[in-house]
Amino acid sequence: MTTTTPWDDWDHILKIDPDKDLPEGVTYGDLCATGTDAIEIGGTMGVTEEKMAAVIEACAEHDVPLYQEPSSPEVVLEDDALEGYLIPTVFNAGSPFWITGAHKEWVRIDDDYDWDRTTTEAYIVMNPEADVATYTEADCDLDADDVAAYATVAERMFGQEIVYLEYSGTLGDEGIVRAAAEATDDATLFYGGGIHDYDSAYSMAQYADVVVVGDLAHDEGVEAVRATVEGASDA
Numbered sequence: 475m476t477t478t479t480p481w482d483d484w485d486h487i488l489k490i491d492p493d494k495d496l497p498e499g500v501t502y503g504d505l506c507a508t509g510t511d512a513i514e515i516g517g518t519m520g521v522t523e524e525k526m527a528a529v530i531e532a533c534a535e536h537d538v539p540l541y542q543e544p545s546s547p548e549v550v551l552e553d554d555a556l557e558g559y560l561i562p563t564v565f566n567a568g569s570p571f572w573i574t575g576a577h578k579e580w581v582r583i584d585d586d587y588d589w590d591r592t593t594t595e596a597y598i599v600m601n602p603e604a605d606v607a608t609y610t611e612a613d614c615d616l617d618a619d620d621v622a623a624y625a626t627v628a629e630r631m632f633g634q635e636i637v638y639l640e641y642s643g644t645l646g647d648e649g650i651v652r653a654a655a656e657a658t659d660d661a662t663l664f665y666g667g668g669i670h671d672y673d674s675a676y677s678m679a680q681y682a683d684v685v686v687v688g689d690l691a692h693d694e695g696v697e698a699v700r701a702t703v704e705g706a707s708d709a
């Protein structure tokens with residue numbers, strides 16, 4: 475049975491890192507109004523509860539679904555403005571902490587876990603230079619067959635609704651994104667990393683169901699993000 479999920483209809487996610495500033499003159503409201511289908515709030519380093527709360531509050535008044543993507547249990551916030559929690563689990567992590575360890579801690583300390591609003595994202599981390607790769611000790615030495623196999627394991631063995639091909643900070647290999655797309659059937663394929671304009675968004679969205687744009691919002695601002703929304707929806 476195929477279930478309907480919110481991300482079935484998405485083309486584009488804007489990921490806001492609470493630890494990074496916005497360009498001068500740009501507000502969170504401006505970013506919410508770029509046409510993106512959802513906002514994910516999360517980052518790998520330096521995220522605190524206070525910084526997370528400030529971004530949630532600033533985005534809450536705008537009409538775009540808001541998800542928290544916590545990197546550790548300490549920064550999880552309960553907030554009615556959130557549609558839910560997208561929880562990374564890194565399939566190619568070198569440390570089991572990033573596969574199930576952090577998750578175990580979260581469940582252990584939270585007596586009132588919000589299961590209805592929680593979905594995991596099966597990350598495959600691909601850029602060895604990225605913080606997320608060093609942090610999780612990810613094995614990024616993967617070819618298209620390896621990535622396709624991870625995507626299949628995520629979907630078929632572990633029942634993951636979301637497979638997230640993560641090139642954070644660099645544009646990925648189209649052939650590998652395509653292999654991941656061909657390997658996934660029911661799961662929604664998120665692609666993130668290095669998307670900086672219409673063409674890069676279009677090229678990855680030809681294969682990925684959803685493209686995730688991160689640093690561009692912090693480095694360039696609204697018009698650049700809007701161009702990626704157009705590229706993703708035209709593909």
Ligand code: 1GP
Pocket residue numbers: 489640641642643644665666667668669686687688689690
């Ligand atoms: C990061 O996949 C996202 O988690 C987006 O990557 O910052 O390179 O756009 P960029």
